[in-house]
Amino acid sequence: MxxxxxxxxxxxxxxxxxxxxxxxxxxxxxxxxxxxxxxxxTLDNMGAELMNVFNKGFALLAMPLFILTGDLINKSGIARRLSDYAYACLGWLRGGLAMASLGACGLFAAISGSNSATTATIGSMLHPEMVKGGYDERFSAATAAAGGTVGIIIPPSIIFIVYGFLMNLPISDLFVAGIIPGALMVFGMQFACWVICRANGWGYIIPLQLNRVLKTAFGAWLGFFAIGLVLWGIYTGKFSPTEAAGVTVGFCVIAGLVSWALSHLFRIKEGRTWEEKSYAEMLLVEGFTIPQIPGIVVRSAQITGILAPLIAISVVMQQILSLLGAQQVIGDFVISMGGYYAVLATAMLIVFVSGMVLESLPVTIILAPILAPIAGSVGVDPIHFSVIFLVGASIGFITPPYGLNLYVASGVTGVPYFRLLRYSTMYLVSLLAVWFLVALVPDLALMLLPNR
The missing domain is CATH 1.20.5 (Single alpha-helices involved in coiled-coils or other helix-helix interfaces)
Incomplete structure (x- = not known):
């Protein structure tokens, strides 16, 4: 044969x-x-290639550390404080709690770098609150799924680390390039959320109280500090992404342990609302104990244990595709489309269709080495293309039939997968609009970069 x-x-x-x-x-x-x-x-060849991926992949060390960061801020209660602040700012609008959950996704993503962790954390926290607040349970779950898409765009981002490793691009530049597009994704989804909630009359409106905004912002200071620490260190060049991940993990561990100890020392009662707490009490989060840390680390290690082998085996897959000539076939097809915009549109279509059936990691590892050089040959900036590519890959998280975030949201909320699809469509439209805007306006990705 x-x-x-x-x-x-x-x-x-x-x-x-x-x-x-x-x-x-x-x-x-x-x-x-x-x-x-x-x-x-030979299988020896495959084993050697698998080892080479990790022997040469110092940047990949940031991946498990950022995953651990997400679990630490969730366990410590920092994520809850960030969501409380977002609701205080947006609760006066129709659909304010749903919009706040999207804002909380953006804030959580700015520390964790994972789409599934963002969806799972915010979904498990705010879905019950949204249902109690009069929102349709299907819409509430779809909102958590859509919000998680920014988990791989707003820095720090695990997938940006992988992309930078594969394409030999500075990861710090990729992180900075994702800030404005990630924020636009959040704003675009919040607008879609407002339109849906206003049309259906969902959500209770709370008055905009300056005291509530200030007090919840004060209570979320640990989250803001962690976000600022990551962005400052990477943007100024003080940390490499891997060092930034390590510093952030250290900060979250110290914050969680100290908060738990001080809360018990001063006998601060848990479960009270922001009105019942003084500003001094708002300084501390729930925290965690030293015996709880191994369990948090094991959970993070389980996620890393899924992602790391997938990266390694996908690199070998990429080499086999090259031997089979697949890269040449796809490359010739894209180039045959013509000039700048035709090539860019074709590449975006390929990424979108691939994201419908594959997770962002294999899409990135398989297609980025094929499409990025072609885009570069027609004048697309490599950093700009990385953002275009990964925003498109992130949209795949709520695009059936795969739609990883839809599965995650279904799992944490108990709403069947197919019942989420109706309300994820409006979010999908808003994300596609932002994607095209980012593709057509390179400065949205490049304006914050020095020397650009």
């Missing part, structure tokens, strides 16, 4: 496994192993 026929059968087989729900890691691994045998590549 010809090699091409065997590879086609292998591809069809693993596609069937994917449709049956087999994890993406195993699907890619089966395809890589099968194709390696067909092409005459």
């Amino acid at each position: 010809a090699d091409g026929t065997l590879i086609t059968l292998i591809s069809l087989g693993v596609t069937g496994l994917f449709m049956l729900g087999v994890p993406v890691l195993l699907v890619i691994a089966y395809w890589v192993i099968g194709c390696s045998f067909v092409l005459g590549l």
